[in-house]
Amino acid sequence: MKSFLILTIVLSLILVSSNFAAEHGAYFDYEGYTGPGYWSQLDVKYRMCGVGQKQSPINFHTNIDYASVSPYVYMQNVNYVRMENNGHTIELSSPQWQNSFINFDSTNYYFKQVHFHTPSEHRINGIHMDLEAHFVFEDPNTKRKAVVGVLYYIDPLGTNSNFIDPIITWAPRTKGNATYNVFVDIASVFSLVREAGPNWAYRYSGSLTTPPCHESVTWWVATKQLPISATQLVFNLRVYMGFNSRPTQSRNGRTVPGY
Amino acid sequence: MKSFLILTIVLSLILVSSNFAAEHGAYFDYEGYTGPGYWSQLDVKYRMCGVGQKQSPINFHTNIDYASVSPYVYMQNVNYVRMENNGHTIELSSPQWQNSFINFDSTNYYFKQVHFHTPSEHRINGIHMDLEAHFVFEDPNTKRKAVVGVLYYIDPLGTNSNFIDPIITWAPRTKGNATYNVFVDIASVFSLVREAGPNWAYRYSGSLTTPPCHESVTWWVATKQLPISATQLVFNLRVYMGFNSRPTQSRNGRTVPGY
Ligand SMILES: [Zn+2]
Ligand SMILES: [Zn+2]
Numbered sequence: 001m002k003s004f005l006i007l008t009i010v011l012s013l014i015l016v017s018s019n020f021a022a023e024h025g026a027y028f029d030y031e032g033y034t035g036p037g038y039w040s041q042l043d044v045k046y047r048m049c050g051v052g053q054k055q056s057p058i059n060f061h062t063n064i065d066y067a068s069v070s071p072y073v074y075m076q077n078v079n080y081v082r083m084e085n086n087g088h089t090i091e092l093s094s095p096q097w098q099n100s101f102i103n104f105d106s107t108n109y110y111f112k113q114v115h116f117h118t119p120s121e122h123r124i125n126g127i128h129m130d131l132e133a134h135f136v137f138e139d140p141n142t143k144r145k146a147v148v149g150v151l152y153y154i155d156p157l158g159t160n161s162n163f164i165d166p167i168i169t170w171a172p173r174t175k176g177n178a179t180y181n182v183f184v185d186i187a188s189v190f191s192l193v194r195e196a197g198p199n200w201a202y203r204y205s206g207s208l209t210t211p212p213c214h215e216s217v218t219w220w221v222a223t224k225q226l227p228i229s230a231t232q233l234v235f236n237l238r239v240y241m242g243f244n245s246r247p248t249q250s251r252n253g254r255t256v257p258g259y
Numbered sequence: 260m261k262s263f264l265i266l267t268i269v270l271s272l273i274l275v276s277s278n279f280a281a282e283h284g285a286y287f288d289y290e291g292y293t294g295p296g297y298w299s300q301l302d303v304k305y306r307m308c309g310v311g312q313k314q315s316p317i318n319f320h321t322n323i324d325y326a327s328v329s330p331y332v333y334m335q336n337v338n339y340v341r342m343e344n345n346g347h348t349i350e351l352s353s354p355q356w357q358n359s360f361i362n363f364d365s366t367n368y369y370f371k372q373v374h375f376h377t378p379s380e381h382r383i384n385g386i387h388m389d390l391e392a393h394f395v396f397e398d399p400n401t402k403r404k405a406v407v408g409v410l411y412y413i414d415p416l417g418t419n420s421n422f423i424d425p426i427i428t429w430a431p432r433t434k435g436n437a438t439y440n441v442f443v444d445i446a447s448v449f450s451l452v453r454e455a456g457p458n459w460a461y462r463y464s465g466s467l468t469t470p471p472c473h474e475s476v477t478w479w480v481a482t483k484q485l486p487i488s489a490t491q492l493v494f495n496l497r498v499y500m501g502f503n504s505r506p507t508q509s510r511n512g513r514t515v516p517g518y
Pocket of ligand 1: 115116117134209
């Protein structure tokens with residue numbers, strides 16, 4: 001009976017993963033043989049996850065890394081979202097966001113979606129935070145991406161994040177489902193992290209932190225971390241997505257132990 | 260100037276690590292080239308970290324894994340401890356604990372030390388907790404180990420863990436330092452997790468979760484998770500030790516995706 005149960009689970013996961021693979025690339029997750037250490041072997045398209053030289057996430061050392069002059073931010077009407085539980089994370093997107101962008105190096109990168117990782121993927125001085133939000137932008141001409149990473153810590157005062165609140169209420173608990181037309185205050189997150197000043201983020205050249213790990217990403221990781229309540233994180237957000245944080249990667253060309 | 264700073268840091272880290280290597284094995288940590296994916300290449304003694312078939316930690320699936328009849332626990336005088344910050348974790352030990360033990364399979368395993376990982380190393384249904392305490396026991400005849408793992412979650416009510424409280428107060432903030440003769444109520448943790456009943460823990464045969472990753476460990480991971488406050492964890496314990504959690508490993512002989 002127990003073997004039968006296991007077999008059934010294996011078969012159904014294989015069916016799910018082969019359907020998924022046909023469209024998007026091989027099934028991956030954060031455990032064992034399908035976890036981060038094996039991503040590059042799961043699909044030829046995932047090769048960069050293993051051989052890349054500018055992979056993300058990384059650990060910042062505040063005695064070496066300094067915040068750079070950060071992007072100009074223009075976010076409008078980034079409110080009514082589609083919330084999808086895609087099996088890896090909760091992702092918020094909307095076709096109405098085509099006019100919202102960040103600008104740096106004389107280029108506009110337009111907002112595509114925001115999603116989450118628990119615990120944080122980037123670390124600061126070797127210390128992780130409880131949640132990381134990735135705001136993904138794209139240059140429509142080059143298809144190069146810019147991702148703004150915002151780290152959240154569980155606040156002892158129990159302060160709820162207003163940005164996270166509607167996600168807790170409306171995000172689908174089960175994989176493959178979506179909720180539509182939910183109001184979320186995305187611009188508020190940018191207001192908060194920009195309180196750090198014009199140099200509000202660490203900049204580096206990196207990759208997607210999930211397969212196919214393409215190295216076409218300019219990262220901007222906010223220096224200011226934001227509070228979230230234990231109720232929002234421990235009993236809600238991380239239960240929906242589970243552990244979905246890639247280990248920190250070595251930096252290209254640098255050999256500082258600890259990176 | 261910046262290159263010079265980096266060079267100085269590299270040199271001093273190499274000095275530290277070669278001193279350390281002579282005595283204990285090569286330097287390791289949780290980042291980049293010295294992180295978990297590279298442990299087996301750092302020192303010939305660490306080979307098992309790469310080729311082992313029963314490595315820890317793992318992810319438990321509560322539809323497949325059941326708690327087993329768990330050890331008899333006899334903990335006395337496990338109070339006055341030496342607290343060491345060894346660079347990887349905070350470790351509590353005392354020579355007076357030689358009479359405290361757990362018993363299973365007709366064998367006594369005597370208490371040696373307890374230390375911590377953030378976030379938790381074991382996961383349950385793919386979900387991590389905020390902290391994991393490892394209570395390490397040893398059979399003096401065979402030198403085989405038994406480790407009791409207790410997972411803690413940040414409690415929205417802000418409940419302080421009485422066990423953790425004196426650690427926050429007395430644990431050395433800097434690596435290589437120790438504090439002596441601190442009162443800690445270790446037995447109370449066992450009282451709490453045993454409230455789950457006679458089958459209070461998942462049992463499996465695994466390894467040390469740090470180099471040399473020896474596979475001589477019987478694991479007992481408590482099914483009951485315990486509360487810790489955000490102040491204790493976010494602003495204290497994880498700042499002292501940073502991210503020190505090995506990724507979950509594949510199970511020996513099992514090929515269930517997701518393990
Ligand atoms: Zn991401
Ligand atoms: Zn441990």
